[in-house]
Amino acid sequence: MSVSIAMASSAAFSVSSSCCTLPYKIYRSFQPHKAHFLKPISVKASSTSLENQPIPLKTGNWQWKFKDNFINIYYEEHERESPKPPKNILMIPTISDVSTVEEWRSVAIDIVQRVGKVNWRATIVDWPGLGYSDRPKMNFNADVMEKFVVDFINAPDSPVSSSENDLVIFGGGHAATITIRATKKGLVKPTAIAAVAPTWAGPLPIVFGRDSSMETRYGLLRETLRAPGVGWMMYNVLVSNEKAIQSQYKSHVYANPDNVTPGIVESRYALTKRKGARYVPAAFLTGLLDPVHSREEFLELFADLKGKIPVLVVSTKGSPKRSKAEMEALNGAEWVSKFVEVPGALLPQEEYPTRVAEELYRFLLENFEFSA
Template structure:
């Protein structure tokens, strides 16, 4: 494992200094890209898993919080500018990555802001090793992938995953599910609230991210529920039991029904701080000012302004 400087200008970055973190998984070396901005105590920003996931979606939050922290945003393995190899993407891979990344890159307990599916992985690591995090803020936390959320049987979803991974038919299906019109539809349905923000240039930029070599493998695992770190709400809530790290949950008031129920249940647990703000599953990207303002006191800083 090593950390090597790449550049300070990347296509899907936050405007800081980009580096790469190399680590081994099942006898194969994977390259993960992360980026730092600002100075001060470290603050890790983890983007949500999605077909278009990149650390860039955390750029609004990063710029608002960089005056107070050394903000570090990372592309999950298989997403963004990290390696997109055709490995078996599963929870164990991401659990292994997160623990190794945090303990290798940082030498003090860090605050973390995790969006979407990142939530369960952060909570699992906090249970296993409470000393790595000082504070945890979860933004629109989820645990269930899109197909399981739609009620698709997990065995069927697993078959869909293997089809998408296949060389020819998989590429065709992936292309059909990442055309700009479909991406725009999905954003309007449950990611963004304000459709006016979904400009042609915005969607084209997201589409470009989906067209990278090997781009279909990790998203296929996410969409079919194969990256779900837990398998029911009870397991999700159990991750907070006996949690010794301060926890805050930020909820998008327009989140889809099933996801909103999970967020509300998590936020209702004893000792958990809560904020309900405008937005849906992409609120960390769509409304970074509101999110930063809400989590600022929790992170121990003055209210954040532009």
């Protein structure tokens, strides 16, 4: 299965004691904010069921305590004014070098504008080490990322904390699979999950496998990327340059190369220049953030949720071959409540937000609004 957001099956990888080459992929960014309220914005509706009115956007930082680290986690909230109490949606970005809340923003605005029986509030959160969250030098792995999701949802001071069990989770790429793994363990208890272009294998493992020889090479690359001096040099060559970002966006992050504008490339490039930017990508690229290690384990995660909560899988028409195969393995599975396909590749919620929002809102209607 091809990598989670911005790097994937086109990687060319060779590591020896003296050399490592691998073009790989990424993406985006936007102006960081301290906790405050932004000027209300108005978004043109894509459906007659939408109400075209201003939506207040709140941004802030939530402090995550992990071991001896206190990490500022960036998030933003979208909510339409309504007398009805809101029901929460947590949107989690796909993990990649340029992962950020912005990939979900248009979808969030679209959904919360819709007027129905349920008043939806959307919270989008950046991963630790990515987006506009702090990027400490830590040993990131799948367990750390799962712990973050669990703590963010369950903490008494969490932006999505609630006295009722009313949380719906939308996740892209690895985020979806990590969330489902935590749900299977009973660590989080969402009322529904939507997995958008779900992935489970990092860019290099999906292409080159996980035998002992390759794992040794991944370890060498990972430690080199994390090292002072030479790590930044290698990161700048492989990741943090506009040509590489543009190439990978066009090859498999977006389905339509014409959608990869200079503005997108510039903003994604800016993310790669933030302090500590290389630590999570070093782990992701080499498979340390993979929540499972085989398709069988991937399918078992979903199978364990059968009959417990609704699960939507959103596949994409233009996904890289390996990633597409993993998504298609979920098509027709009795434990997947609904399987749909939309345009796009590894980041459909950003490239085709209106289509993705339509499918996600239909899922919400079928499971919550029709029965409300």
